[in-house]
Amino acid sequence: MTGQVLRETGSGRINQKKRTRAELLKTARKMIEDGMSFSVADVADASGISRATAYRYFSKPDDILREAALDAVAEQVQLSDEVSNNGTVEQRLDEMVGRIFRMVAENESVFRAFLAASVTDDQIPRTGRRLPWLSEALQPIEEKLSKPAYETLLAGLSLLTGIEAIIVLRDVCAMDIDRGEKVVRWSAQAMLAKALAEAE
Structure with a gap:
């Protein structure tokens, strides 16, 4: 207790x-x-x-100015009306993952600074944005998956949609942003297909 x-x-x-x-x-x-x-x-x-x-x-x-400006940029990450209203879950996820990746890539230096700050002992936790974004994309299949399966898929996708993925793709794999985006979008579709196959 x-x-x-x-x-x-x-x-x-x-x-x-x-x-x-x-x-x-x-x-x-x-x-x-x-x-x-x-x-x-x-x-x-x-x-x-x-x-x-x-x-x-x-x-x-400068710290608060930078993060406040980034918050404004992050608010622009959303599905297009066409995909939101008529897209398949595959299309929804592909568009969302691509938009998140591009937003992070275009603000790479800021996100790298945030990641560096996160290893300090006094870092205050920030509200994560990627989980709500990904949940929106996956909304059509949320009821089709068990809770553990849905949470596993969401966690896996979250690994693809932050500065961490860009660091690996650029620094470790020596890829440019365009090729890195293709890898991330391919990986997201592979995870989705695996989750759906296991749910059948």
Whole structure:
């Protein structure tokens, strides 16, 4: 019982940290859209969050500016109306994986910086975007797969749709972005086909 309480408490704290980060980024984005220059303290004050707390998430304005701008770019990742309304799950996944890959590739230096920061002890967990995106693409087959099978597929696909995949493809395999994208999209379709075959 004590272990369960500790796990729930820990999970609650992580969720609170994510909400705090999201609120700071939301405020920063609004200030960017309004053409305002700002400090971390300015964003904290406008968010109703203590300055000390804000500085635990972002040590300097460049950090929050960069991530707020990236949030705006990430919001553009979505299925086209045609594929969303009429596409097969294969088409939905192919388009989504391609769009995520391109978004990460076009902002590679920023994502590499985020990954480097994630190994520090004081890194605050960020809300992952790739799982909701992939879930949207897989929505037509969610009920066809068992929960473990669906979660396995989602986890496998998540390995293909972040900066980690680009690092492997570019740094280890010496591929350019175009070829790397083909590998990622092929791999996603292979995972999907395997999951569907096992569900029959």
